[in-house]
Every structure is written in structure tokens, then in C-alpha cells.
Amino acid sequence: RFTSHLIHSLSLSKFFSMLAATILLAVILPFAESAVTCTSCELKNATDCTGTPCDGNYCKYERTKPLDGMPFVRRSCAYYNYAEFPDGTKTEITNQCDKATIDGVEYAFEVCNCGDLCDTHCNSGTRLFSIFSIVLLPVIYVTKY
Known part of the structure; x- marks a missing residue:
């Protein structure tokens, strides 16, 4: 017993x-399994945002822009390699910007894992303008005056 x-x-x-x-x-x-450090933020009427750091397997960038309205942007960490459009379509393309217009709304998604803060392909034009502004404006100002 x-x-x-x-x-x-x-x-x-x-x-x-x-x-x-x-x-x-x-x-x-x-x-x-966290592989990259990203930014977590949300902002209305913007094409980009910065926020607090987060860790995940992927960085995720989402931008929505109604053709007649204000854009919305969100950055976050993700443990999966896709973003989902409102029609249910999954991107499943990593390290690239995937864009679509659905019902008059422009969507841009990027899911990446190629390095920390890697989600910059969807807003590269804005970032490029920012870099030129930071580098060239002081040079133009100094040479002009």
C-alpha cells in the first residue's frame, strides 16, 4: 500500500x-528567440514615428493613408513574419515594403529581420529627405553667410 x-x-x-x-x-x-530591436510607436497624421525600444523576431512598420484623409503610422515588434491587409491577404515578404490600395486606402507594410531598426523601406523617401536636411542645410547656411 x-x-x-x-x-x-x-x-x-x-x-x-x-x-x-x-x-x-x-x-x-x-x-x-528575439532577434532584433525595434521601435514601438503609433502616430496619426504622420509618415513615421519614434518610440520606446522593443525586441522581437521581426520589426513591423504599418502605414495607412486614406486618399482624402490623414495618414496613420505604427511601428512594433512581431514574432511572426507577415502583416495582414484588411482584405485578409498576408504579406509574407520580409525585408521589403509591400504596398496596396484597398477601397481607396493606401497601405504600406514592412516586416523585417535583417538588423536592428530595419523597418525603413516603406518610408525611405522621407528618411532620405531627413538625412539631406540634416547634412545639407548646415552646409548651405555656412556657405551662404
Whole structure:
């Protein structure tokens, strides 16, 4: 009787140990696979935003722009390699900007994992203008005056 109770207790003990280990892995595993550092932010009437750092398997950039309205941009971290358009289509293209116009709204999505803060392809024109502004404006000002 004592032996069978001990075996039964040991089985329950192993069961709960395995259950605890499984739950722990399910909680920790997504964070253990983090590959890139990204920015987490949302902004209305903008084409870009900056915010707090986050870690994930992918950086994600989303921009929506109604043809007659204000644009909206969101940056975030993701554990999956796709973004989803409102019609249910998934991008599944990594490290590139995927654009579509659906029902009069322009959408631009990028999901990337090629490096930290890698989600810049959808707004490269804006970023290029910003770089030129930072580099050239002081040079133009100094040479003019």
C-alpha cells in the first residue's frame, strides 16, 4: 500500500514537473528567440514615428493613408513574419515594403529581420529627405553667410 502510494505520488510529481516545464518554455521561448530591436510607436497624421525600444523576431512598420484623409503610422515588434491587409491577404515578404490600395486606402507594410531598426523601406523617401536636411542645410547656411 505504501509503495503504490509512493509510485502514484511520484507519477503526479513528475507530471506536475513536466507541466511546469512546458508552461515555462511556452512563456520564455518567444522571448528567447528575439532577434532584433525595434521601435514601438503609433502616430496619426504622420509618415513615421519614434518610440520606446522593443525586441522581437521581426520589426513591423504599418502605414495607412486614406486618399482624402490623414495618414496613420505604427511601428512594433512581431514574432511572426507577415502583416495582414484588411482584405485578409498576408504579406509574407520580409525585408521589403509591400504596398496596396484597398477601397481607396493606401497601405504600406514592412516586416523585417535583417538588423536592428530595419523597418525603413516603406518610408525611405522621407528618411532620405531627413538625412539631406540634416547634412545639407548646415552646409548651405555656412556657405551662404
